[in-house]
Amino acid sequence: MTVTQSQRRANLIAVIAPFVIFVVATVVFWGSFVDATDIFVFVLMYLIAGFGITIGYHRLMTHRAFQSYKTIEYLFAIAGSMAVQGPVIDWVADHRKHHAHSDVEGDPHSPHVDAGDGWLGSLSGLYHAHMGWLFVNNGQAWRRKYAPDLMEDKGLRKINKNFRWIVLLGIFMPFIIGLAITGTIEGALMAALWGGPIRIFFQHHVTWSINSICHFFGRRRFDVDDHSTNVFWLALPSLGESWHHNHHAFPRSAAHGLKWWEIDLSALLIKAMRLTGVAWNVTLISADRQKAKLAGPAIGLREDKEKLAA
Numbered sequence: 585m586t587v588t589q590s591q592r593r594a595n596l597i598a599v600i601a602p603f604v605i606f607v608v609a610t611v612v613f614w615g616s617f618v619d620a621t622d623i624f625v626f627v628l629m630y631l632i633a634g635f636g637i638t639i640g641y642h643r644l645m646t647h648r649a650f651q652s653y654k655t656i657e658y659l660f661a662i663a664g665s666m667a668v669q670g671p672v673i674d675w676v677a678d679h680r681k682h683h684a685h686s687d688v689e690g691d692p693h694s695p696h697v698d699a700g701d702g703w704l705g706s707l708s709g710l711y712h713a714h715m716g717w718l719f720v721n722n723g724q725a726w727r728r729k730y731a732p733d734l735m736e737d738k739g740l741r742k743i744n745k746n747f748r749w750i751v752l753l754g755i756f757m758p759f760i761i762g763l764a765i766t767g768t769i770e771g772a773l774m775a776a777l778w779g780g781p782i783r784i785f786f787q788h789h790v791t792w793s794i795n796s797i798c799h800f801f802g803r804r805r806f807d808v809d810d811h812s813t814n815v816f817w818l819a820l821p822s823l824g825e826s827w828h829h830n831h832h833a834f835p836r837s838a839a840h841g842l843k844w845w846e847i848d849l850s851a852l853l854i855k856a857m858r859l860t861g862v863a864w865n866v867t868l869i870s871a872d873r874q875k876a877k878l879a880g881p882a883i884g885l886r887e888d889k890e891k892l893a894a
C-alpha cells in the first residue's frame with residue numbers, strides 16, 4: 585500500500601508551507617517583526633500541541649504508560665492534532681510499527697533501513713527518517729493491526745476524522761488570543777502567524793529529529809537491539825522525548841528521562857496529573873529494572889566481534 589497522490593500533495597503542503605511562510609515573514613518583517621504577544625502565543629501553542637503529542641499521542645495512546653479520564657484523553661488527542669503530524673490513529677499505528685520493527689525492515693522511519701554506504705548513504709538515511717518517510721510511508725501502517733483499541737473508540741474516531749478542522753482551530757486560537765491582547769487585526773494576524781505556521785514549522789523539525797537524530801547521534805546505555813540514542817540538547821524543545829534510547833529500552837515508561845538531570849517536561853506534567861488525581865496507574869521503571877538492562881561487557885564483546893568480522 586502506498587501513499588496516494590493527494591495524500592502526497594497534502595504532506596508536501598504541510599511540510600513546505602510553514603517553511604516558506606517562515607522565510608518570507610522573516611524577510612518582510614525583519615526588525616519590526618516580533619513582540620511579547622507573538623512570543624507568548626508561540627510558546628503557549630507550542631506547549632499545547634507539543635504535550636498533545638508527547639503525553640497524548642505518544643505516552644498515553646500509543647504506549648498506555650498511564651491511565652486517565654476519557655475526556656482528558658480526548659483533549660490530549662485534540663491538542664496533538666494541532667501539531668499537524670497526522671490524525672491520532674494514523675500516528676499511533678505508525679509509531680507502534682516503529683517500535684515493532686525498530687531499525688529493521690518494516691520500520692516506517694529508520695535512518696538505517698535501505699540506506700546506502702558511505703556518508704552519502706548516511707545522509708540519505710537521515711533525510712528519509714527526518715521527513716522523506718512522510719512522502720512514502722506516513723499513515724500506511726495497518727490501523728486494524730496496530731491500533732485496534734483506538735479504532736474501537738468512537739470519540740477518537742471522530743477526532744481522527746476531523747483532523748483538518750482541528751488543525752485550523754490551532755491557527756484560529758492564537759488569532760483570537762492575539763485579538764484579545766492587542767485589540768487590533770494586525771496584532772491578531774501576527775499572533776496567528778507565530779502561534780500557527782511558525783510554531784508548526786519548529787515543532788515539525790523537533791519531532792522529526794527524534795526519528796532521525798535520535799536513531800543516529802547521541803549516547804546509549806541499555807542493552808537494546810536498535811540504534812536509538814539519547815540526545816541531551818533536544819531534551820527541552822522535544823519536551824523530554826529525546827531521551828529516546830531510554831524510551832526504546834522501556835517503551836511503557838511514563839518518564840523518558842530516567843536520571844534527575846535528564847530533563848523531561850512531559851514526565852513532570854504526568855507527575856502533576858498523578859498528584860492531582862487526573863492520571864493513575866502511571867508506569868515507572870525501578871532502579872533495579874534499569875540496572876538489569878544496562879549494557880554489560882557482553883555488548884562490548886558483541887561489537888568487538890562485529891568489528892573483527894567486518
Ligand SMILES: [Zn+2]
Nearest residue numbers: 682799812828
Ligand atoms: Zn525510535
Ligand SMILES: [Zn+2]
Nearest residue numbers: 646679683835
Ligand atoms: Zn514510542
